[in-house]
Amino acid sequence: MRRTKAEAEETREAILEAAERIFLENGVNQSTLMQIAECAGVTRGAIYFHFKDKADIYKSIVDRIRFPQEDLIEQAQSGEQVDPLDLLLEAGISCLQTFVEDERQQRVFTIIHQRCEYVGELSEVLDRLREVNTRVHQLFVRLLQTCKRRKMLSPDWTPEDAARALIASMSGLLNEWVRTDKAFDLVDVGTKSTRALIASFRRNADISIAACGTSPDALLSAGMHAKTKEVTNHGRKARAKLES
Amino acid sequence: MRRTKAEAEETREAILEAAERIFLENGVNQSTLMQIAECAGVTRGAIYFHFKDKADIYKSIVDRIRFPQEDLIEQAQSGEQVDPLDLLLEAGISCLQTFVEDERQQRVFTIIHQRCEYVGELSEVLDRLREVNTRVHQLFVRLLQTCKRRKMLSPDWTPEDAARALIASMSGLLNEWVRTDKAFDLVDVGTKSTRALIASFRRNADISIAACGTSPDALLSAGMHAKTKEVTNHGRKARAKLES
DNA sequence: ATAGAAACATACATGAATGTTTGTAAATAG
DNA sequence: CTATTTACAAACATTCATGTATGTTTCTAT
Numbered sequence: 001m002r003r004t005k006a007e008a009e010e011t012r013e014a015i016l017e018a019a020e021r022i023f024l025e026n027g028v029n030q031s032t033l034m035q036i037a038e039c040a041g042v043t044r045g046a047i048y049f050h051f052k053d054k055a056d057i058y059k060s061i062v063d064r065i066r067f068p069q070e071d072l073i074e075q076a077q078s079g080e081q082v083d084p085l086d087l088l089l090e091a092g093i094s095c096l097q098t099f100v101e102d103e104r105q106q107r108v109f110t111i112i113h114q115r116c117e118y119v120g121e122l123s124e125v126l127d128r129l130r131e132v133n134t135r136v137h138q139l140f141v142r143l144l145q146t147c148k149r150r151k152m153l154s155p156d157w158t159p160e161d162a163a164r165a166l167i168a169s170m171s172g173l174l175n176e177w178v179r180t181d182k183a184f185d186l187v188d189v190g191t192k193s194t195r196a197l198i199a200s201f202r203r204n205a206d207i208s209i210a211a212c213g214t215s216p217d218a219l220l221s222a223g224m225h226a227k228t229k230e231v232t233n234h235g236r237k238a239r240a241k242l243e244s
Numbered sequence: 245m246r247r248t249k250a251e252a253e254e255t256r257e258a259i260l261e262a263a264e265r266i267f268l269e270n271g272v273n274q275s276t277l278m279q280i281a282e283c284a285g286v287t288r289g290a291i292y293f294h295f296k297d298k299a300d301i302y303k304s305i306v307d308r309i310r311f312p313q314e315d316l317i318e319q320a321q322s323g324e325q326v327d328p329l330d331l332l333l334e335a336g337i338s339c340l341q342t343f344v345e346d347e348r349q350q351r352v353f354t355i356i357h358q359r360c361e362y363v364g365e366l367s368e369v370l371d372r373l374r375e376v377n378t379r380v381h382q383l384f385v386r387l388l389q390t391c392k393r394r395k396m397l398s399p400d401w402t403p404e405d406a407a408r409a410l411i412a413s414m415s416g417l418l419n420e421w422v423r424t425d426k427a428f429d430l431v432d433v434g435t436k437s438t439r440a441l442i443a444s445f446r447r448n449a450d451i452s453i454a455a456c457g458t459s460p461d462a463l464l465s466a467g468m469h470a471k472t473k474e475v476t477n478h479g480r481k482a483r484a485k486l487e488s
Numbered sequence: 489a490t491a492g493a494a495a496c497a498t499a500c501a502t503g504a505a506t507g508t509t510t511g512t513a514a515a516t517a518g
Numbered sequence: 519c520t521a522t523t524t525a526c527a528a529a530c531a532t533t534c535a536t537g538t539a540t541g542t543t544t545c546t547a548t
Contacts, residue, residue: 032534200436292507
């Protein structure tokens with residue numbers, strides 16, 4: 001019953017696919033290798049040939065997806081010359097956009113946040129998540145520090161706190177969206193929330209009256225007048241530019 | 245070895261206390277009744293006397309704490325005559341405040357959100373959480389609808405979306421705070437974030453320049469000039485009024 | 489062509505957690 | 519005062535997931 005190398009890779013993928021389904025249904029710890037094998041149409045032996053144990057399967061699942069935050073990092077590192085706050089807004093929005101479109105990302109996100117107790121071997125997965133998160137945080141802090149140097153950051157916010165707030169807002173939105181079973185328009189609500197937050201980051205924008213003297217260009221670049229559609233398209237264009 | 249009724253209640257509490265610790269360390273499903281018994285200084289027999297099974301213990305733990313959202317509901321229902329948006333801001337802030345002060349709330353929150361796979365019996369706990377959340381959401385929607393009737397709500401936001409955004413922001417803040425092991429000042433960052441969000445809810449406040457003509461009173465009531473300390477004290481006062 | 493190894497299936501051994509049953513000492517009701 | 523029930527402890531039986539060991543077939547390299 002030996003298969004060719006390509007077929008073997010197929011069964012490996014089938015196992016990962018099955019594990020994703022079973023994990024989502026039963027939780028990582030409660031899922032048994034037997035269930036996964038059954039769902040994949042193989043025996044437990046096949047699983048033990050391809051993977052060391054259940055934790056290994058889970059790590060493989062998490063490793064093969066791209067996190068929404070990683071898209072965000074790549075995108076945010078592209079244009080350093082533009083307004084960092086605009087860049088944050090666009091990156092955040094297109095991050096939400098890709099998340100909405102990628103069902104696998106959503107499934108794995110749900111597993112990670114609602115279907116796993118991180119203990120023992122499993123906590124290694126958490127370590128990777130933490131690492132990605134700190135990278136995002138540091139990136140945000142760097143961007144916000146340049147804002148501060150350019151006197152564009154509101155005195156209310158430190159770069160660190162602003163970064164925390166942004167990350168909390170984004171992760172809160174993603175979590176609520178999956179928890180409520182997509183009960184609202186993630187991109188729409190997320191765009192408005194993020195825009196509100198970033199608006200408060202701007203010097204002289206946190207207190208409404210102080211913005212009167214600024215030029216129309218400054219207001220436009222603040223993204224306050226742009227309609228949702230235009231902004232998301234803008235974000236998409238930026239991403240398309242990256243992929244080329 | 246029969247104990248008096250009061251002593252029995254003590255051991256019951258000891259079991260719950262121990263379970264809280266063990267669940268936090270090992271996750272609900274990974275924790276064994278033996279570990280809990282050992283930690284509580286009893287045998288498994290005692291646990292099976294007081295509780296049906298592990299799910300029963302977990303439900304008891306969740307039932308005996310007050311959720312941050314429940315504080316929020318009570319508080320937000322007190323004064324209907326004031327500006328609903330101010331009320332939302334104050335309620336949110338004092339909700340964060342009590343969460344920071346209540347270590348048990350934090351522990352159980354961590355268990356709920358990071359140490360449990362909700363499957364089978366355990367999902368009943370999730371049902372209760374969902375119910376609390378929908379109550380909060382409906383309350384928010386009601387408040388925001390009165391805003392809309394009074395022409396105080398920005399045309400950018402529907403009451404539903406604004407409620408979602410607020411809930412997502414709050415839960416995101418709480419989650420990030422416990423996930424990062426209290427790496428930032430929750431009340432401080434939370435106050436600024438929430439204030440920014442609610443500011444964007446206000447009609448003529450979402451676009452900075454439009455607020456120029458409004459009276460100083462309107463700006464003050466928008467909470468944009470108040471320092472953090474004053475607002476939190478305000479929130480506390482409101483809570484103290486409730487307890488009397 | 490054939491030796492070896494790859495890609496599994498099957499069978500077994502182990503341990504660990506659960507639920508249940510039985511035992512028992514002390515409190516409490518009558 | 520004693521009869522019964524309470525509040526556990528201790529022992530037992532059962533299930534069940536895991537890991538490993540072994541078997542089998544087919545690919546593949548030489």
